[in-house]
Amino acid sequence: MALPLVGLFFFRLYENQLIRQTEAELIAQGAVLAAVYAQDVREAGIPSGKLGVPMPAPGSDAESRTDNSSSPYRPIEPRLDLASDTVLPTRPAATIAIVDPDFAAIGSRRSGLLTETQKTTLAGFRLLDPRGVVIAGREEVGQSLGAVQEVREALAGRYASALRLRIPEEPAPPLYSVSRGTKVRVFVAMPVAVDGKVAGVVYLSRTPNNIVKHLYGERGKVTLAAIAILGGTLLIGLVFLRTVSRPIYGLIERTRRIAAGDRAAMRPLDHHGTREMAALSTAFLDMAEKLQARSDSIQTFATHVSHELKSPLTAIQGAAELLRDSGSAMDEAERRRFSNNIVTDAGRLNLLVRRLLDLARAENLAPSGDTTSIGAALALLPVENRLAVQVEAGGDIALRISGENAAIVLANLIDNSARHGATAVSLSATSADGKATVHISDDGAGISPSNRAKVFEPFFTTRRESGGTGMGLGIVLALLKAHDGTIRLVDSERGTRFEITLPAA
Numbered sequence: 001m002a003l004p005l006v007g008l009f010f011f012r013l014y015e016n017q018l019i020r021q022t023e024a025e026l027i028a029q030g031a032v033l034a035a036v037y038a039q040d041v042r043e044a045g046i047p048s049g050k051l052g053v054p055m056p057a058p059g060s061d062a063e064s065r066t067d068n069s070s071s072p073y074r075p076i077e078p079r080l081d082l083a084s085d086t087v088l089p090t091r092p093a094a095t096i097a098i099v100d101p102d103f104a105a106i107g108s109r110r111s112g113l114l115t116e117t118q119k120t121t122l123a124g125f126r127l128l129d130p131r132g133v134v135i136a137g138r139e140e141v142g143q144s145l146g147a148v149q150e151v152r153e154a155l156a157g158r159y160a161s162a163l164r165l166r167i168p169e170e171p172a173p174p175l176y177s178v179s180r181g182t183k184v185r186v187f188v189a190m191p192v193a194v195d196g197k198v199a200g201v202v203y204l205s206r207t208p209n210n211i212v213k214h215l216y217g218e219r220g221k222v223t224l225a226a227i228a229i230l231g232g233t234l235l236i237g238l239v240f241l242r243t244v245s246r247p248i249y250g251l252i253e254r255t256r257r258i259a260a261g262d263r264a265a266m267r268p269l270d271h272h273g274t275r276e277m278a279a280l281s282t283a284f285l286d287m288a289e290k291l292q293a294r295s296d297s298i299q300t301f302a303t304h305v306s307h308e309l310k311s312p313l314t315a316i317q318g319a320a321e322l323l324r325d326s327g328s329a330m331d332e333a334e335r336r337r338f339s340n341n342i343v344t345d346a347g348r349l350n351l352l353v354r355r356l357l358d359l360a361r362a363e364n365l366a367p368s369g370d371t372t373s374i375g376a377a378l379a380l381l382p383v384e385n386r387l388a389v390q391v392e393a394g395g396d397i398a399l400r401i402s403g404e405n406a407a408i409v410l411a412n413l414i415d416n417s418a419r420h421g422a423t424a425v426s427l428s429a430t431s432a433d434g435k436a437t438v439h440i441s442d443d444g445a446g447i448s449p450s451n452r453a454k455v456f457e458p459f460f461t462t463r464r465e466s467g468g469t470g471m472g473l474g475i476v477l478a479l480l481k482a483h484d485g486t487i488r489l490v491d492s493e494r495g496t497r498f499e500i501t502l503p504a505a
Helices: 002-044 101-121 149-155 174-178 211-217 219-259 275-329 332-363 374-379 403-419 472-482
Strands: 124-128 134-136 160-165 184-194 197-206 388-393 424-432 435-442 486-490 497-503
Touching (some): 002 124, 002 160, 101 134, 124 149, 149 184, 149 197, 374 403, 403 424, 472 486
């Protein structure tokens, strides 16, 4: 994207260099003609009274003279700048004036020299006397150019140059419109010094060399440069295709396969190209795996829910049909037994629905940033007569979880211990490296080795007959995950022991 701007900058720079080159050539030609003209004035013996104003003292013109005023050399450096200098209108027309015969004779003698020089240099030459009257140079001989800005500067003894709009003699080719330099003409006015006074002015002008013409002259190098740029662009394109586009298309194809249910597509790409693409691919595959795991979990959860709801619904339906079909043939004891079964199964359904809502709320919980401690969470629990709860250590360690949610976690774990024959529960907490670890132990019957791997599965319970839903530990696990915590079952010599890890406040 920057290449065209850089190219445009160097295009303008090169174009301005052509302007400077044209001015430098006119200075060199004007210096030769000024020396010839000064010699002619001396040989003609023109009196000092006919000469112009005194020349400025050496060193007074900082732009056209060197810092060393005692040096015999007085170089004039090109000063025109196409980017900053104002392009003046076309040169004003000459006005009628009276020519001094002495200067007219010198101009007549040098007209042929100017004409022959112009044929080679293509520059316009005019010799002016000390009043600015043209004494040699095409059709304006005998007319005054003293009103022209650069000529006035030269008549005052100072070198002057200007950029003016040119008057084209024929239409320029369309390609030339890209060059601003084709629309200007360089004018140079150089004073001629004789005996410390201005004896006249050499006035020169020329259209600068055209940049398009120069580029055509260097067409071999330009062609090689274009081929190099094209080759570099193709190389960049190939590298881009290899390192960026190809992995993107591969990732798109993987996305389509995963969306179609192809589990084999959930593997890293064969070629990543860049570190960023590798990170993107890894993040995408992680997301796909989590979504797939969540989909499997939802499917399993739905299967469990349908199974758990199906049993009590079937029992309710069967009891209701028997009550309806038997009518008066069923005695009071049987009717009461079936009615009690309906009430019991309806209560179980109600409990399942409440636990499902609790689980859904826990899985979608956003951390509130509140803190609590074991002691504060226990204070929120209702009095439990069946179990004695004892805090052995760390009851005041601050945990990054709200008191309400911590109370729900402890309530489910204590209730689970009570259902498995425990009579006492002990708690202890420690804190290290920004993490708090809480151990909960009971003196119950413990968990058999065959069931240890299933305790956190939804709806798994060994106390279904006594009203267990198998969702208590699932709710605990979901609440802890929502607060960047974990829970695991650890070995214990007696009873059951859980280890909870939470961020410390």
